[in-house]
Amino acid sequence: MTLIDLANPTKFLSLTARVLPWLAGATAILLLIGCYQSAMAPDDYQQGATVKIMFIHVPNAWLSMFVWGVMSLAALGTLVWRHPLADVAAKAAAPIGAAFTFLALVTGSLWGRPMWGTYWEWDARLTSVLILFLMYLGLIALWRAVDDPSRAARAAAILTLVGAINLPIIKFSVDWWNTLHQPASVMRLGGPSLDRAFLIPLLVMAVAFSLLFVTLHLAAMRNEILRRRVRALQMMQASQQAA
Amino acid sequence: MTALAALIRRDIRIALRVGGGALIGVLFFLTVTVLMPFAVGPDLALLTRLGPAILWLGALLASLLTLDRLFTADHEDGSLDLIVMSRMPLELACAAKALAHWLAAGLPLIIATPALGLLLNLDAASTSAVALTLLAGTPALTFTGMIGAALAVTLHRGGLLLAVLVLPLSVPVLIFGVAASQAAITGPLSFGTPFSILCALSLVSFVIGPFAAAASLRHGLD
DSSP: OOTTGGGSHHHHHHHHHHHHHHHHHHHHHHHHHHHHHHHHSOOBTTTBGGGGGHHHHHHHHHHHHHHHHHHHHHHHIIIIIOOTTHHHHHHHHHHHHHHHHHHHHHHHHHHHHHHHSSSOOOOHHHHHHHHHHHHHHHHHHHHHHOSOHHHHHHHHHHHHHHHHHHHHHHHHHHHHHHHHHSTTOSOOOSOSOOOHHHHHHHHHHHHHHHHHHHHHHHHHHHHHHHHHHHHHHHHHHHHHHHO | OHHHHHHHHHHHHHHHSTTTOSTHHHHHHHHHHHHHHHHHOSOHHHHHHHHHHHHHHHHHHHHHHHHTHHHHHHHHHTHHHHHHHSSSOHHHHHHHHHHHHIIIIIHHHHHHHHHHHHHTTOOHHHHHHHHHHHHHHHHHHHHHHHHHHHHHHHTTOOTHHHHHHHGGGGHHHHHHHHHHHHHHHTOSSOSHHHHHHHHHHHHHHHHHHHHHHHHHHHHHOO
8 A cells, every 4th residue: 555545535534444543542551651650750859840741841842843844744745746635634733733832832831930930931942932833823824714625735835845944944043042132041951861760751752642643633634534525515515406 | 037127117116106005114114113112112222222123123014014915916907817827937027026026115114214213213323234134134024925925815815814924934034133233233242143144044035935936826826
């Protein structure tokens, strides 16, 4: 089975119907293991129990960027190969990516309150994630502004690719801006070497959240395909009644 | 080449004549700058400190305001379809249109900057630094904004959607524009570093903008 075979939505639906329960089960088990390990991880000597926010925060932050990468691949699929499922994939990924980004912001802010003494710091990372969140919202607004899905798909694909080029530039400039305005006032995580006691739960949680994304994404794609079918049937019914 | 020159001449002429509305951007720039002291107070020292930021924000919003017209009018009277169907590459045509738009709507903003600098208590050196950074930076605003304008015209939705799509992309230009102006006025950083990055951003937008805008016009117009 190749990528082209999946272009048939019916084949895609039957394949995902078989795969999804297994994926969801694996996600649930890994999440349980990850949560247990995170709860059992020792407290940090400096940050105390609040360091455990990291096990939720870091996977969300990784996925917030990873999902934009997935959408960029889907955008290439829409523009270059005209793959029929690529725009479905791009559309289904946007709200999920926005949710991960939002969670990364919220958990970061909750972590910042005890550590930095403030919910919001104009730290370079926080700021660039906030701008990423705004771009997700703009993309969703673009999807919702147009009723013809294929037209919206091409516009959204172009915006996604422009965003993929611009996001590193934005990240770089925000870093630059931040070092200019407030040099080294923000405490950083304890260096590059993370202890094994923290690293293993973090990796488990990262894999669990990635599986969660794949599960949610496939389910959202199924919903989108079914939604389009319902819409097509409604249009047919309306035109028959008119005739 | 003559076709492109004709396109630029035509666009500038339309923008400057009745119904063109290119100069509304300058009026908007003036109004926003005049409104700022009402918000932050008439403290001249504070206005001097905030001056470059106020001018940059005003120019950013003013160029965003006029971007809506970049493709809409041509789409309404059908000449955009002719441009898409003509033999010259659509990317070059988009670049020519953006250049014309910048000459008609962006350049007046820079010419107006010295007068507005007086209102914000900036001295001659500071004002010229801000004007220089605007000269280097506003092309980037026009050329990246053109992507949003092309998307908006193919979707028949202008205005607010355009602003939401374009504003996050203009963050780097704003950061380096204000940083270069501040560096020229107060230091301690050298003016050259942020200014060269600002020029680089403009050059990058010359490459990305026309291609993305042409792609969205080609895919979007039926």
